[in-house]
Amino acid sequence: MEKETIAIHAGYNKKQGNGEMAVPISQTTAYAFRDSEHAANLFALKELGPIYTRLTNPTTDILEQRFAQLEGGAAAICTSSGQAASFFAVANVAEAGDNIIISDKLYGGSVSLFTYTCKRFGIETKIFNSDDASNLEELIDDKTKAIYFESLSNPQIAIPALEKIVEIAKKHGVLTICDNTVASAALFNPISWGVDVVVHSTSKYTSGQGTALGGIIVERDGLAEFFKANSNRYSHFTTPDESYHGLVYTDVPLPNFCLRIRLSLLRDIGATPAPFNSWLLIQTLETLGLRVDKHSDNALEVAKFLESHPKVKAVNYPGLKSNKYYDRAQKYFKNGKASGLISFDVESFEDAKKVIDSVKLFSVVVNIGDSKSLITHPASTTHSQMTEEELLKAGVNPVTVRLSIGLENPIDLIEDLTQALN
Numbered sequence: 331m332e333k334e335t336i337a338i339h340a341g342y343n344k345k346q347g348n349g350e351m352a353v354p355i356s357q358t359t360a361y362a363f364r365d366s367e368h369a370a371n372l373f374a375l376k377e378l379g380p381i382y383t384r385l386t387n388p389t390t391d392i393l394e395q396r397f398a399q400l401e402g403g404a405a406a407i408c409t410s411s412g413q414a415a416s417f418f419a420v421a422n423v424a425e426a427g428d429n430i431i432i433s434d435k436l437y438g439g440s441v442s443l444f445t446y447t448c449k450r451f452g453i454e455t456k457i458f459n460s461d462d463a464s465n466l467e468e469l470i471d472d473k474t475k476a477i478y479f480e481s482l483s484n485p486q487i488a489i490p491a492l493e494k495i496v497e498i499a500k501k502h503g504v505l506t507i508c509d510n511t512v513a514s515a516a517l518f519n520p521i522s523w524g525v526d527v528v529v530h531s532t533s534k535y536t537s538g539q540g541t542a543l544g545g546i547i548v549e550r551d552g553l554a555e556f557f558k559a560n561s562n563r564y565s566h567f568t569t570p571d572e573s574y575h576g577l578v579y580t581d582v583p584l585p586n587f588c589l590r591i592r593l594s595l596l597r598d599i600g601a602t603p604a605p606f607n608s609w610l611l612i613q614t615l616e617t618l619g620l621r622v623d624k625h626s627d628n629a630l631e632v633a634k635f636l637e638s639h640p641k642v643k644a645v646n647y648p649g650l651k652s653n654k655y656y657d658r659a660q661k662y663f664k665n666g667k668a669s670g671l672i673s674f675d676v677e678s679f680e681d682a683k684k685v686i687d688s689v690k691l692f693s694v695v696v697n698i699g700d701s702k703s704l705i706t707h708p709a710s711t712t713h714s715q716m717t718e719e720e721l722l723k724a725g726v727n728p729v730t731v732r733l734s735i736g737l738e739n740p741i742d743l744i745e746d747l748t749q750a751l752n
């Protein structure tokens with residue numbers, strides 16, 4: 331099936347239940363077992379089915395199947411937020427004494443998760459340059475469990491040296507994890523380029539309307555063979571799990587990565603989505619492809635306008651020919667479309683503040699991927715306690731304004747920016 335069809339039909343059988351055309355919401359905590367044997371079979375994985383919504387839910391299950399197919403993966407598992415998905419993807423392979431290697435261009439929440447919180451759990455984080463991956467290989471050691479990067483990074487709007495990263499990871503038998511939130515499953519599928527695990531914050535383009543937090547993890551087909559071939563590094567998958575009565579994951583004929591998250595991390599930590607949020611995301615996933623195409627087309631028009639504006643000193647958008655990532659956007663993303671994030675520089679800090687305070691249609695919000703256009707100026711908002719020197723050190727340029735372009739008519743967006751830049 332093609333993506334547009336998968337997003338509308340995959341994972342749901344209308345002939346079950348009452349023939350509901352819309353996917354029903356299973357708003358339940360627990361499920362009745364037929365008898366003691368049924369219960370025992372479910373716990374022993376001899377039979378698959380829901381036990382308790384912390385582990386599985388029929389509505390969430392449909393979203394997982396749909397999303398896994400959309401990303402070209404073998405299985406997916408939903409979490410309550412993107413942060414939980416990022417954490418589970420890493421905690422599924424790394425523990426105290428291990429390390430992970432992360433891109434130098436990552437979402438701020440991921441940076442704090444990996445460099446502060448994971449550090450407190452004894453997982454060390456090393457940083458590689460994702461533009462060229464030139465220092466990646468030298469950072470890998472026996473304790474390296476994952477290489478983590480974003481396909482289109484938020485907020486730098488950078489596209490990594492994908493093939494080189496995958497090649498180095500494969501050479502050393504290290505798992506690659508790609509956060510595909512900003513590019514979205516509609517424009518790009520990391521698994522088709524050799525990535526092992528994909529994570530998303532579904533709160534952004536998948537939701538598309540800023541109504542539901544969510545996260546998802548997708549694994550490629552064949553990870554059991556990968557874990558067996560690299561069993562020194564990934565012994566958790568190839569040796570008995572005492573917490574699940576001695577289960578050896580690579581012996582189970584189910585996609586191993588998501589299975590282990592479900593049976594241990596999701597079971598123990600419980601960052602499970604509400605069935606209603608899964609249902610909301612099922613509705614919005616139906617139009618993901620249409621929306622991301624339009625976000626991208628609108629963003630390209632706005633970026634071209636900004637590039638021609640005398641008060642704008644620089645524009646960063648990978649859909650512009652002048653952009654250093656233009657060739658990568660053309661190569662990797664569907665029809666060269668580059669999603670909805672733009673950043674631009676004005677002359678001074680005061681000018682940037684004036685733009686933020688003058689826009690009428692754009693909302694000043696720390697989010698992305700909404701149908702409503704959003705604008706941020708970290709230097710005067712989220713990072714306003716810092717001095718100019720501290721800002722620059724943190725990679726926050728005081729003259730940089732960021733946009734998440736929505737689905738309005740671009741004529742109105744350009745008109746709003748014209749008056750704000752005046």
Ligand SMILES: *Cc1c(COP(=O)(O)O)cnc(C)c1O
Pocket residue numbers: 411412413414416437439440480484509511512530531532533534543544545698
């Ligand atoms: C927002 C975001 C996250 C975190 O997702 P939440 O759903 O807000 O927890 C992770 N990665 C990227 C790239 C994001 O933009």
